[in-house]
Amino acid sequence: MNDKSYFSEEHSDEIVNARMGDDTNPRLRTVMASLVRHLHAFAKDVELRQDEWDVAIDFLTRTGQICTDERQEFILLSDVLGLSMLTDAINNRRPDGATENTVFGPFHVANAPIREMGASINLDGKGESCLFEGRVIDTQGMPITGACVDVWSDDADGFYDVQKPGEIPKWNNRGRFITGPDGTYSFVGIKPVSYPIPDDGPVGRMLGKLGRHPFRPAHLHFMVTAPGHDTIVTHTFVAEDSYLSDDTVFGVKETLIAPFEHVRGDTEWRSPFDFVMVPAGGATRK
Numbered sequence: 001m002n003d004k005s006y007f008s009e010e011h012s013d014e015i016v017n018a019r020m021g022d023d024t025n026p027r028l029r030t031v032m033a034s035l036v037r038h039l040h041a042f043a044k045d046v047e048l049r050q051d052e053w054d055v056a057i058d059f060l061t062r063t064g065q066i067c068t069d070e071r072q073e074f075i076l077l078s079d080v081l082g083l084s085m086l087t088d089a090i091n092n093r094r095p096d097g098a099t100e101n102t103v104f105g106p107f108h109v110a111n112a113p114i115r116e117m118g119a120s121i122n123l124d125g126k127g128e129s130c131l132f133e134g135r136v137i138d139t140q141g142m143p144i145t146g147a148c149v150d151v152w153s154d155d156a157d158g159f160y161d162v163q164k165p166g167e168i169p170k171w172n173n174r175g176r177f178i179t180g181p182d183g184t185y186s187f188v189g190i191k192p193v194s195y196p197i198p199d200d201g202p203v204g205r206m207l208g209k210l211g212r213h214p215f216r217p218a219h220l221h222f223m224v225t226a227p228g229h230d231t232i233v234t235h236t237f238v239a240e241d242s243y244l245s246d247d248t249v250f251g252v253k254e255t256l257i258a259p260f261e262h263v264r265g266d267t268e269w270r271s272p273f274d275f276v277m278v279p280a281g282g283a284t285r286k
């Protein structure tokens with residue numbers, strides 16, 4: 001570095017980071033200094049051209065401009081770059097046997113109706129009916145009473161109710177179920193179908209340019225909460241779905257692929273799955 005801290009290509013990141021004030025929050029200092037180091041290293045690595053940086057700025061501008069209260073294109077960008085899954089992995093390291101987390105996605109709606117155990121969440125009557133059942137237990141195998149199993153899924157055409165308000169009934173394929181003393185849960189939904197993430201914006205166009213498809217393998221979303229335990233945000237995936245190995249948001253984990261058994265009964269399918277919760281604060285940090 002030169003004495004006056006004028007900009008130089010060679011020391012670019014050090015010069016920028018040296019400007020941070022003494023009172024900067026220590027964590028903010030760590031995060032921003034690392035971000036600047038890696039951004040500058042990236043630009044040097046690819047010998048970033050001016051016209052390429054102009055395209056990137058235009059892309060980020062359009063990504064911001066398409067965001068509304070209902071649409072979050074930056075989260076979608078984070079999802080398709082694998083950054084959402086990486087952040088989730090860093091924050092939810094759990095012991096073997098505990099249920100793994102996966103990507104939250106943009107379609108959760110808080111305060112879904114609390115339904116009777118065994119009730120149906122499928123309000124539009126479309127799709128192949130499926131009984132979902134299992135237990136919410138701790139890592140010792142003990143049932144967890146009073147756990148809330150919050151579920152949401154797309155409809156038979158691959159759309160969540162919030163994507164087509166007025167056309168799909170509100171709360172279609174959504175509900176919350178509270179476990180009793182035996183920790184069991186059950187409800188009737190549909191066998192989920194694979195669907196594309198919203199791909200009519202800048203992120204979708206980026207995927208196209210990268211030769212990537214926008215599809216997610218069929219899955220059902222779960223958020224399981226219980227006092228004294230870490231919240232599980234996860235999915236179960238339909239075994240044998242053709243997109244399992246190339247989910248566009250990288251959400252698939254082997255342990256989350258659930259059986260879907262064809263049955264002869266009130267429903268056409270049955271999908272058993274147990275949720276294993278760790279005590280609050282049980283995730284490890286390096």
Ligand code: BEZ
Nearest residue numbers: 079104105106107197249
């Ligand atoms: C979802 O599964 O609902 C989802 C996840 C990430 C991006 C878009 C949709």
Ligand code: FE
Nearest residue numbers: 105107219221
């Ligand atoms: Fe989804």
